[in-house]
Amino acid sequence: MTVSIWGVGTSMFGRQPARLPAQLAWDAIQEALEDAAVDGVDAAYVGTVFGAPGVAQRALSGVGITGIPIITVENACASGTTAFHEAHAAIAAGRYERVLALGIEQMSTLFDGPITPETTDSEQASGLLLPALYALSASRYMADYGMTLSDLAQVAVKNSRHGSLNPRAQRRRAVTEEEILSSRPIAEPLTLFQCAGLSDAAAAAVLGHERRDDRDVAIRASALKSGLAWDQASKHVWGFDVVADTSAIAYAQAGLGPDDIDVVELHDAFTIGELVTAEALGLAAPGQGASLVRSGEASLGGRRPINPSGGLLSRGHPLGATGLAQIAEITWQLRGEAGPRQVQGARTGLVETMGGGASGIDGNGCVVTILGG
Amino acid sequence: MNSLPPASKKLDALADPRPVIIQAGQHHLLDGRSCQACGHAIALQLPLCPRCRGPVEPAQFGPRGVIWALTVVHVPARPDDKVPYTLAYVDLDQGPRLLASVAPTDATVEVGSSVALTALSALGDPTVEVAP
Numbered sequence: 001m002t003v004s005i006w007g008v009g010t011s012m013f014g015r016q017p018a019r020l021p022a023q024l025a026w027d028a029i030q031e032a033l034e035d036a037a038v039d040g041v042d043a044a045y046v047g048t049v050f051g052a053p054g055v056a057q058r059a060l061s062g063v064g065i066t067g068i069p070i071i072t073v074e075n076a077c078a079s080g081t082t083a084f085h086e087a088h089a090a091i092a093a094g095r096y097e098r099v100l101a102l103g104i105e106q107m108s109t110l111f112d113g114p115i116t117p118e119t120t121d122s123e124q125a126s127g128l129l130l131p132a133l134y135a136l137s138a139s140r141y142m143a144d145y146g147m148t149l150s151d152l153a154q155v156a157v158k159n160s161r162h163g164s165l166n167p168r169a170q171r172r173r174a175v176t177e178e179e180i181l182s183s184r185p186i187a188e189p190l191t192l193f194q195c196a197g198l199s200d201a202a203a204a205a206v207l208g209h210e211r212r213d214d215r216d217v218a219i220r221a222s223a224l225k226s227g228l229a230w231d232q233a234s235k236h237v238w239g240f241d242v243v244a245d246t247s248a249i250a251y252a253q254a255g256l257g258p259d260d261i262d263v264v265e266l267h268d269a270f271t272i273g274e275l276v277t278a279e280a281l282g283l284a285a286p287g288q289g290a291s292l293v294r295s296g297e298a299s300l301g302g303r304r305p306i307n308p309s310g311g312l313l314s315r316g317h318p319l320g321a322t323g324l325a326q327i328a329e330i331t332w333q334l335r336g337e338a339g340p341r342q343v344q345g346a347r348t349g350l351v352e353t354m355g356g357g358a359s360g361i362d363g364n365g366c367v368v369t370i371l372g373g
Numbered sequence: 374m375n376s377l378p379p380a381s382k383k384l385d386a387l388a389d390p391r392p393v394i395i396q397a398g399q400h401h402l403l404d405g406r407s408c409q410a411c412g413h414a415i416a417l418q419l420p421l422c423p424r425c426r427g428p429v430e431p432a433q434f435g436p437r438g439v440i441w442a443l444t445v446v447h448v449p450a451r452p453d454d455k456v457p458y459t460l461a462y463v464d465l466d467q468g469p470r471l472l473a474s475v476a477p478t479d480a481t482v483e484v485g486s487s488v489a490l491t492a493l494s495a496l497g498d499p500t501v502e503v504a505p
């Protein structure tokens with residue numbers, strides 16, 4: 001039986017230290033419930049990384065959602081889509097009729113800049129944070145494929161242009177290649193404007209069985225995997241294989257391939273991430289991701305836009321909220337409700353979220369979801 | 374710089390999760406593990422092979438290796454980090470891939486450069502220097 005998205009909602013994205021995590025969540029939950037035209041749910045799956053114990057119950061009880069099973073999950077940057085994946089599985093298994101998937105993250109009250117190292121992780125304890133991990137991939141791509149600084153910057157040029165059309169994004173200004181490359185270096189070759197901003201937000205979706213409502217969006221596939229060992233025996237840069245493997249499961253479930261996808265929201269926490277991920281999803285051959293951006297194919301108005309929302313680079317990256325914000329964007333796109341950033345005629349969309357942080361493996365978790373069609 | 378250490382962590386009491394570097398005569402070596410089933414070289418002292426779950430035995434690797442990827446970091450990860458600093462994935466000869474700090478040098482360091490393990494950095498990180 002098909003499971004559908006009945007409604008979605010998000011808060012604003014950005015640094016909002018004066019708002020409680022619960023307040024951010026209320027915006028997302030209430031919009032999603034109204035959008036779904038329901039007044040309650042039978043269970044809630046909540047994704048958060050740094051959320052305090054009880055953050056989910058505090059948020060849900062504040063809007064009168066009590067007395068139901070509440071399950072909180074952590075899967076790094078893929079926490080929100082992991083909650084979505086589990087909500088989908090629970091409905092498909094017949095456990096519940098209507099389930100809320102919620103992502104919450106307030107980061108500005110915890111960090112000033114990059115996330116601080118997890119001192120029990122072998123590589124983080126050696127001073128490797130995620131920007132540097134992605135920078136290492138970029139370094140390898142430049143050596144292997146002749147990828148240039150301009151190729152990287154063009155990802156941020158495109159996504160900032162898209163983000164300028166997204167009223168909920170943290171960064172809403174189109175920036176030039178020159179501005180991007182001359183912004184503060186973070187981990188070479190990545191500069192500040194090539195890194196998603198520290199952000200606070202919540203995002204939500206209500207899922208249920210297919211019903212007779214043409215605003216509902218069918219979930220064609222949802223796949224979740226953690227990474228295999230990543231080391232000297234790995235053929236690709238960090239994160240490539242887990243995205244490729246997870247998307248292969250999702251494509252098979254949906255009976256679709258990369259050519260059937262009209263619009264994509266993928267994990268561009270850093271510019272290089274969009275290029276590597278686009279290739280891993282089969283949208284371009286290895287080493288050819290930059291050509292999707294250069295040719296305009298991945299831009300709004302192009303053959304298959306990538307990150308019409310502006311992506312994480314524009315929206316900001318409140319870890320647990322990110323995946324459900326991606327789900328919300330594709331839902332709006334497939335309904336034709338995306339306003340000035342609407343992808344014309346979009347029928348089938350793909351969401352990919354990638355979480356990292358545990359060294360020695362190819363990612364803590366990757367979720368690939370195919371919607372619509 | 375920006376750390377608010379979680380209140381529950383006693384930072385001075387933490388076990389060190391980093392790979393173990395030992396001195397052997399003139400050389401520094403990585404004291405890791407080798408899989409007895411598939412031969413995989415493992416940087417950390419893990420109880421089983423992460424590739425095949427086979428049994429492992431102690432194995433030393435290095436000192437020489439080749440830079441697989443590198444980055445110059447401009448934002449300190451830890452309060453005592455002095456920026457900029459260079460981090461690299463180093464594929465040790467017949468050994469595992471190791472995240473290492475690259476000792477400051479005037480020589481060109483790039484993907485493919487030959488390097489060798491040297492003494493730990495001031496912060497206790499595995500460190501390589503450009504091979505002579």
Ligand SMILES: [Zn+2]
Pocket residue numbers: 408409410411412413422423424425426427
């Ligand atoms: Zn083995």
